[in-house]
Amino acid sequence: MNIEHIRQPFIKKFPGDFSNNLMQRNTPKVLFATTQPAGFDQPQLIVFNTTLSEEIGLGKYEEGDLNFLVGTHLPENVQTYATAYAGHQFGNWAGQLGDGRAILAGEIINETGKKTEIQWKGAGATPYSRHADGRAVLRSSVREYLMSEAMYHLGIPTTRALSLAFTGEDVVRDIMYNGNPQYEKGAVIIRTAESFLRFGHFELMSAQGEYKTLQDLVDFTIENYFPEIISSGDQRYKDFFENISIRTADLIVEWFRVGFVHGVMNTDNMSILGLTIDYGPYSMMDEYDLNFTPNTTDLPGRRYAFGKQGQIAQWNLWQLANALHPLIKDEKFLENTLNNFGTYFWKTHDNMLCRKFGFDELLKEDEEFFTNWQGLMQELQLDYTLFFNILEKTTPEADIQELFKNVSYITLNEEKLKKIQDFIKTYESRLKLNAISKEDSLAIMKKTNPKFILRNYLLYECIEEITHGKTTMLEKLTQALENPYQELFSEFSSKRPSGYDDIAGCSTLSCSS
Template structure:
């Protein structure tokens, strides 16, 4: 185990590509470079609020018990072995080209090499101004930082590909934020998250270089990305093979989001990982009541571009933007053909995933009709998604009437069913039980499959809201409880959190709807 303050960090990204070494923090365009050197802006007082001991163990990082390591987590110290920088990238935001964006409040300190020989980028979010902060201050508030820290780790334990979070610190400084962009700005407690990932490269890194016609830099970035993160890809068609694998990883990620009911909230191309990871946790939410049209992001209204049910199609659209960025380097028809594999990849993976959620031994063509019936019924009845699938695990093998079925699933319902809805649910459950009777695996094996696929604990927004409010009052109990519960989301150990969203949270700011500042 090595201290953050004494490690010999690698600098492969900044060594490989042109950058702006001036350290100038003035917001500006930076053509011709892929990053700008940025020294974090010191804060008043660094206080450790959370430390992911499991991730630290995996990476070989010692606890930040020494003064210098703690100072690093708050941006108050940079070692001689580090080269802190903000990456430059672009993106499509809400369907429109936004031009240069870049790390506006994220600063990568360096690359940490693990005992296995692979490297992880360590990045501070909220550590001050960068040349890409535009009109912002480069800071982050406790509210958004708690959400990022907890959800990064929650997604990991759910088995969803994600960036990670190593630490959360308070800065002792107030940060001015207009939470809903409605003119009601207020000071909030400041905080910084240390994020970790093999890479934070996004679709937007490649889009920027193409938009600026920096073909040599684009080719160099693609070759570097393949050699570093896709080393098994070789040959003359390696760019097409690379893109195909990004398509496959992205399809897998979308299926995993749908499996657990996760809604990202802001699927801009600059928020899409080239490694197929969940990246940039802002106005996200898990589904409470099942609603394909749900978006947690106030900025996404009224169009609901990034609603739960639209996420796979938006991923496909975003991959199209990445394909367009690669056009100077690869054949158009081959790129289009690779892009079109997304649909088959997604639906094949999706139906297989739904089969495991339902405890089926295999998914046949006829089973897809059942899966569609499940989706349609849930969209009509809008039960709590997590609780509904948990109840499905222990469903009695005989349900005699619509009333009996409705009573069994009552724990998951937010509203009393109408007679027609009760009949619709009964029809579904009857068809489902008939299908279970045809399983070639035993009931116990089917249930075990379902328990591994359907989470029992999810990090609901109202729980996050309560934990944040308590932290602002100096209370840590719920925050600590959530840190433990998220590590074991498929067990029954944390049944205190196994309940529907309370009525008070339906319209509560920070529980139902959030903004991009969240």
């Protein structure tokens, strides 16, 4: 890899340069602290993303690159650092936070001029680790590596993963926070993004009253990541906030399209660029449930449940609006933008559902159709992904019992099957209102509805294999996730086996990583 090409524009522009100090500390009036990866003596590469490496300008993996991938060997020109940010966590102001396990190596520019930030996760403690060790365990690292790549191939804005490696260390974690800590294999992932800037970076500067630094940060962000903003003065900052609102709404609608539940939508986990970031206790939805949350820490309130993600995105934007108010200073504009978020979000959401059903446009009566469909899905506990896969094959003459026998997580008796039959009749009637052919309608569905999703139980099986030195499942899942709109492996086109219902890591997860 061409690691000597890594550069660091961010570190030169903003105040900071705290020396490497692993004790927890506040860093007022700065956005970062320099820090060094811990380094590991016996790393072992698990997987390297050659395609991504070549895309971003690092090239192919070469002998000796592993030491860089785990943070042991650094180019001479690189000064590694962690950033400080703040955030609202589960609705409460948490004050200063920061990169507790993430260390930025810098930025690479490929031959087309595209910029990509490179960041280790799990390479050691930083001044923002809050008494933690800065390490990461294998299970959370595998989950982030695979899911970020799965989201990318689904066509959803996301951070991506360059490499995954064992550190050669064991790490102690209490996976369910129930007083039973255990040793787990340690791992390091390198993740990439155009930028890792979060809502929380702007919240921190505003909360500290560092309005000049806040303005510098916003100007830097617009200049580097929002080329579409060409306005000046106060309008420049208004356009910035409006753009973030639209990107955020578009992202959450995409989550709804594939059934992704983030699990911990704190403001410090919200990307300023509208990327999916920080893959913790996430899950792809199995049975359709608007109240589903995969995060045990989110119980019983279910603040971050699947159906609430649009609402929470708007709440988080309110906090960002408060942070940017010193620059925008127009309460009416901010209020209107935030109120318009809901209108834009639901229109975009319903247009997305139209595509999932193969409708060519959104009609007035579709609101009732979607509401009835949601009720059916929840009552009969139908698998979200499989339902649409089967719907593509459904005809008025189809045997509903045969088609849907393996789609529900409950037993479908005659009464329940009739409800599906009645819905299919309504659906066929709605399809006749299309101005496009049945073939064109089906083509829209096939582009919108994935055949493969990375279910938690598959990740669980993959992690178990890797723990025991096998990579067969990893290779198979990678092939499937790179082709999510095709059915490459029929065994992956099935609902979650009941044997995994109560196993930690298969249905629900904690924030432990």
